[in-house]
Amino acid sequence: MTDAKQLYQEVILDHNRKPRNYGKLADATHRSEGLNPLCGDHIWLNLKVSGDLIESVAFEGQSCAICKASASMMTANVKGKSIAAVEQLVEEFRGMATGTLDVANEPNHLGRLTVFAGVKDLPSRVKCAVLPWHTLHAAVQSQSVVSTEGDNDPVAQSA
Amino acid sequence: MTAANALKTAAPTSTFDVERYRADFPILANVHPHGKPLIYLDNGASSQMPQQVIDRLVRYQTHEHANIHRGVHTLSETATRAYEHARKQVQHFLNAKEDREIVFTSNVTDSINLVAHGFGRAFVGEGDEVIITHLEHHANIVPWQMLCEEKGAKLKVVPIDDSGALILEAYEKLFSPRTKLVSVTHVSNALGTINPVKEMIEIAHRHGVPIMIDGAQAVQHMPVDVQALDCDFYAFTGHKVFGPTGIGVLYGKAEWLNKMKPFRGGGDMILSVTFEKTTYNAIPFKFEAGTPPIAQAIALGEAVEYVQRIGLDRIAAHEHDLLTYATERLQAIDGVRIYGTAQQKAAVVSFYVNDVHPHDVGTLLNEEGVAVRTGHHCAQPVMQRFGIPATARASFAFYNKFEEVDALAAAIRKVQKLFA
Numbered sequence: 001m002t003d004a005k006q007l008y009q010e011v012i013l014d015h016n017r018k019p020r021n022y023g024k025l026a027d028a029t030h031r032s033e034g035l036n037p038l039c040g041d042h043i044w045l046n047l048k049v050s051g052d053l054i055e056s057v058a059f060e061g062q063s064c065a066i067c068k069a070s071a072s073m074m075t076a077n078v079k080g081k082s083i084a085a086v087e088q089l090v091e092e093f094r095g096m097a098t099g100t101l102d103v104a105n106e107p108n109h110l111g112r113l114t115v116f117a118g119v120k121d122l123p124s125r126v127k128c129a130v131l132p133w134h135t136l137h138a139a140v141q142s143q144s145v146v147s148t149e150g151d152n153d154p155v156a157q158s159a
Numbered sequence: 160m161t162a163a164n165a166l167k168t169a170a171p172t173s174t175f176d177v178e179r180y181r182a183d184f185p186i187l188a189n190v191h192p193h194g195k196p197l198i199y200l201d202n203g204a205s206s207q208m209p210q211q212v213i214d215r216l217v218r219y220q221t222h223e224h225a226n227i228h229r230g231v232h233t234l235s236e237t238a239t240r241a242y243e244h245a246r247k248q249v250q251h252f253l254n255a256k257e258d259r260e261i262v263f264t265s266n267v268t269d270s271i272n273l274v275a276h277g278f279g280r281a282f283v284g285e286g287d288e289v290i291i292t293h294l295e296h297h298a299n300i301v302p303w304q305m306l307c308e309e310k311g312a313k314l315k316v317v318p319i320d321d322s323g324a325l326i327l328e329a330y331e332k333l334f335s336p337r338t339k340l341v342s343v344t345h346v347s348n349a350l351g352t353i354n355p356v357k358e359m360i361e362i363a364h365r366h367g368v369p370i371m372i373d374g375a376q377a378v379q380h381m382p383v384d385v386q387a388l389d390c391d392f393y394a395f396t397g398h399k400v401f402g403p404t405g406i407g408v409l410y411g412k413a414e415w416l417n418k419m420k421p422f423r424g425g426g427d428m429i430l431s432v433t434f435e436k437t438t439y440n441a442i443p444f445k446f447e448a449g450t451p452p453i454a455q456a457i458a459l460g461e462a463v464e465y466v467q468r469i470g471l472d473r474i475a476a477h478e479h480d481l482l483t484y485a486t487e488r489l490q491a492i493d494g495v496r497i498y499g500t501a502q503q504k505a506a507v508v509s510f511y512v513n514d515v516h517p518h519d520v521g522t523l524l525n526e527e528g529v530a531v532r533t534g535h536h537c538a539q540p541v542m543q544r545f546g547i548p549a550t551a552r553a554s555f556a557f558y559n560k561f562e563e564v565d566a567l568a569a570a571i572r573k574v575q576k577l578f579a
Contacts, residue, residue, distance in 0.1 A: 003526070004522050004523060004525070004526050005523065005526055005577065008519070008523070008577060009577070013577070013578065016578075038534060039516075039517075039518045039533070039534050039535075039548075039549060040534070040535060040542075040548030040549045041518075041548075042548070062548055063516065064516035064517075064518040064519050065515070065516060065519045065578075066518075066519070122522060124518075124522075125518065125522060128518060
């Protein structure tokens, strides 16, 4: 069992206070909106994709600390990566948050993002952490709006 | 804090023996979230069950269970008697005139849907109007929207002021010759506002319009007398009044229930069936198709007797002290804002901690053993009215004590410190 305060104290509070890549992109090629209707987390993601590379990325919105920090660290992490690499990260992040990927013992590319591993012990908060990643997946797939409910429910998918 | 402030927020002395009643609730002593004593302040979502009600459930399942209203054998007769006795207990609880005015449903949502179908299908047509309020839970919005969409009718909404109180003058102005029904919550689940339902019922009747009251957040906090209120329908749910889940109640005046269409078709709600014609049973059975939640109904009967033994006036007085104390304690914390400041309130405190999302507040309060609800409380229009996505909500029951308010305040300060 992770201590929730432990989870908050690490990097997350810092990113919540000073989110990286916060705002809009004037020259965005892909845009997507992510919504968690249960708690009201609501973010917008802008991407500039050039060829196969994510050249720049920005997010904005209203959300809890876990969602905002997840979005902030995600944007810092995926900048300059290929779409294929990013899709791989989306899968791994979802696996970590829902407990199907054991980041301590299984190979992965998550690096510092493993500070979110503790959310798997807070079932009501898994969706908060995963929302930015769903939104990123939707943006590269050119879907405009995603929700944490229905087909994209990370908890239902892991069940 | 100044000495005067400290004095002002000292816990009131009370003659209500809260420890005596807490001893009835095993879960309060048995559960230790994160190793801390459970401070259960989520009674608005669901209340806990006293041993007396648990024992009644167990006694029914170990000695009395069979299907009701059909078998000629001993067990079926015992179960039928117990189920119908529960109906009388609920009749007494609400002071309904007759026991046939009590329909068992599965929850308030089900009760409202029953009226939306049974009354709405029979009496609401194209161009007609239904009045609800800005304070409603989604359960008292969506069934009426669905009805209005189907019938081409119009939904009208009573506005609220900045304190979260309904604006009565605006309510009266919403009536027209096309108004067919009013449905209003007795107590707001999100803000705690107690609505002036007595006046609202009088106003509706002055316009010749029947009115339904959603009592989901009311019957556990204060005495309710449906004859004194003179409402046409009243609904409440078992699990918020110290009974089980899966059982709800719809009170309806017999004259209306008789005129309404059945909601669900099936067994038990019929007198005779041929392929040409079905004759419906009398009320309340007309609305209780299929095998009902028998054990839950019987346990609910025990639960409403349990609160009546304590006394709803005494419960209301203790909870009023809790509300006053909690309001003072939370208002004394810089950066905490309380939403819902109406003059008449049940013991519900909806609050927002500056710069901390309510979900983060809820997760971190849980670390201290404090259980609150966070989110939009299934009342998104209320949240929109105040321009916030969500709040944290502490909702009290008679088994809560002043020390638990202190623990809540201390836990909120810890959250602020973490986010500072």
